Amino acid sequence: MAGAILEGGQSIIVRTGDSSDGRPRTLRVKSLASGSSGNAYLFWFGSEALLVDAGIPLRQVQAELRRLPGQPRLVGVCLTHEHADHVSAVGAVCRQFNLPVITSRGTLDELHRGGLRVEGVAQPLGTTIAVGSFLVTSFGLPHDARQPVGYIVGVGPWRVALAVDLGESCEDLISALRQADLIILDSNHDLRRLLSGPYSGPLKARIAAPKGHLSNEQAARILLQVADGRPRTVWLAHLSAVNNSPRLARRTVARIFEAAGASPVRVDVALRDRPSAVWSPLELGTQGRFDFGRDFT
Numbered sequence: 191m192a193g194a195i196l197e198g199g200q201s202i203i204v205r206t207g208d209s210s211d212g213r214p215r216t217l218r219v220k221s222l223a224s225g226s227s228g229n230a231y232l233f234w235f236g237s238e239a240l241l242v243d244a245g246i247p248l249r250q251v252q253a254e255l256r257r258l259p260g261q262p263r264l265v266g267v268c269l270t271h272e273h274a275d276h277v278s279a280v281g282a283v284c285r286q287f288n289l290p291v292i293t294s295r296g297t298l299d300e301l302h303r304g305g306l307r308v309e310g311v312a313q314p315l316g317t318t319i320a321v322g323s324f325l326v327t328s329f330g331l332p333h334d335a336r337q338p339v340g341y342i343v344g345v346g347p348w349r350v351a352l353a354v355d356l357g358e359s360c361e362d363l364i365s366a367l368r369q370a371d372l373i374i375l376d377s378n379h380d381l382r383r384l385l386s387g388p389y390s391g392p393l394k395a396r397i398a399a400p401k402g403h404l405s406n407e408q409a410a411r412i413l414l415q416v417a418d419g420r421p422r423t424v425w426l427a428h429l430s431a432v433n434n435s436p437r438l439a440r441r442t443v444a445r446i447f448e449a450a451g452a453s454p455v456r457v458d459v460a461l462r463d464r465p466s467a468v469w470s471p472l473e474l475g476t477q478g479r480f481d482f483g484r485d486f487t
């Protein structure tokens with residue numbers, strides 16, 4: 191279970207991973223679901239896997255783990271915030287794998303107040319903890335939850351930045367994205383569609399607020415700020431089924447990047463209701479042009 195919290199230090203050792211099993215040693219990432227009906231993102235490296243958010247049924251997490259080469263074991267569960275589409279299965283997942291949940295102090299308190307009965311590790315914002323082979327750094331995000339966070343997940347030289355559910359940019363976000371080989375970023379709605387769509391006035395206002403969600407255009411402008419020529423992949427995430435589409439999201443980013451003459455970046459969409467393709471850093475060598483490829487299947 192949870193290991194030591196090092197007093198005054200930057201590290202919390204949750205569990206030590208295997209070191210030699212002969213399996214491929216590249217970090218890989220897969221989005222299992224991304225949107226208001228459920229969020230879960232799986233990272234794996236050799237024989238270990240890390241889950242960020244648990245908003246899909248336990249059996250689906252188990253099935254995905256079984257499907258992965260070498261069937262890695264889950265060594266950690268991290269949560270971005272307490273909204274139901276991110277935590278609905280966290281109790282079941284943590285109990286099944288005998289793991290604590292790792293999240294911010296505020297999110298943990300909120301979950302315990304809501305009746306969650308699993309052990310928790312409260313990770314202070316801005317610190318890095320080792321979870322098996324994964325180095326997990328959290329940073330704060332503006333969203334209408336108690337203490338929402340994004341993560342940088344690192345293994346060896348590779349970094350993945352995940353920021354879903356946020357309403358506007360912030361300094362910590364930009365510095366996190368700048369480090370990343372893969373960026374998973376909220377791109378929830380097309381603002382015009384949201385405002386002219388069927389949602390109630392208060393709900394529209396909440397989604398468009400600084401503590402709501404990013405529009406496609408906001409996501410594109412954030413990505414522009416970190417476009418420095420480094421080969422990287424972007425997954426637009428948490429798309430609304432009503433106020434957005436994968437094609438519209440990608441095209442908005444493409445339009446804004448092309449207008450700015452920005453450096454190449456590969457942009458894909460993590461779909462709401464089905465797993466993505468697998469990302470690994472090996473993909474990065476194939477880039478060199480604008481590629482607003484495919485919807486993941």
Ligand SMILES: [Zn+2]
Nearest residue numbers: 271273333355
């Ligand atoms: Zn949320």
